Amino acid sequence: MRRLVPPAIAQLIEAERSELDGRVGPLQLQFEPDPRESSSTAEESLDPLLEAYHAPLPRLIHRYRNRVLVLVTDRCAVHCRHCFRRAFTGSGSGEIDDHELDSIAEYLGQRPEIAEVVLSGGDALMLASARLLAVIDRLRRARKELVLRLATRVPIADPGRLDARLAAELACRAPVWLVCQINHHRELSSSARAALARVVDSGIPVVSQTVLLAGVNDSVEGLAALFESLVALRVKPYYLFQPDLVAGTSHLRVPLPHAIGLVSELRRRLSGLAMPTFAVDAPGGGGKVMLEPSSVISIGNDAVALRGVDGKIYHYPVEEGGGA
Ligand SMILES: *Cc1c(COP(=O)(O)O)cnc(C)c1O
Ligand code: SF4
Secondary structure, three states, X not given: OXXXXXXXXXHHHHHHHHHOOOOOOHHHHHHOOOHHHHOOOOOOEOOOOOHXXXXXXXXXXXXXXXXXXXXXXXXXXXXXXXXXXXXOOOOOOOEOOHHHHHHHHHHHHOOOOOOEEEEEOOOHHHOOHHHHHHHHHHHHHXXXXXXXXXXXXXXXXXXXXXXXXXXXXXXXXXXXXXXEEOOOHHHOOHHHHHHHHHHHHOXXXXXXXXXXXXXXXXXXXXXXXXXXXXXXXXXXXXXXXXXXXXXXXXXXXXXXXXXXHHXXXXXXXXXXXXXXXXXXXXXXXXXXXXXXXXXXXXXXXXXXEEEOOOOOEEEEEXXXXXXX
């Protein structure tokens, strides 16, 4: 099978091979094709989130009232084998053009309830810098207070792309956030760390999203190491996702009951800063759903019963008046 990985990832895979003595590891599983991809289960599909049904305009996904997602390009710096948007990535639709951008800007202009726009794809940082900045400026002209997020794997897949100049250009267009997908602490090479530091130093807040993947990061120790490393790099772990039911990826999924157990243990172990929210995009287009067991045991007339970290039950009284 053809191998399509950028040099930064190829280096990580080589390092992993020698470290694991040739055994298949987290980097290889994420980025190298696997024969198991050719078999799909009945639950799987190419567009498990039914994103096509939530697209009021080409390249615009509007699933939640106050935020939208724009597919600015179908290209990525790396081909993740677990990609949940594979119906779109590499589809040949290319980059957003001025006409599509104008329509989206107009849509945003008419809907003041939309407060955040995620620039995604594909990978937002696959646009040339001048084009990326022009896209941001066009959206800003439509709605100057918009919060923008750039969804990307470039900090780990092509760290040099995020140079100080681009970071500064993005920072002066605040509020712009960077949302980076990072799944294993070995992805945090010295150049990836340097790229993240340049972005944070320039004043851009960075959060990370992690996909829970069998054989990649499905252990309490592995995830704890990743999240603690991120916090040390000033990157807030934001979401941990149970993977979507994408065709040909069942070998990468952890059974959900086991995943919930892993995350409960992590919750006990990690600080609030290091702990992301565990969520899944509900199959069939239901949107993101939080997956952690609730510590709210019951809501009574006199008190709400809560489970403490020690497993014991505590009661927080329900008071009269106030906000009710
Ligand atoms: C995930 C997602 C968002 C952002 O959701 P948050 O919970 O705010 O991170 C927005 N639009 C779509 C279509 C998404 O899938
Ligand atoms: S970077 Fe995101 S969109 Fe691109 S292949 Fe990976 S998961 Fe898919």
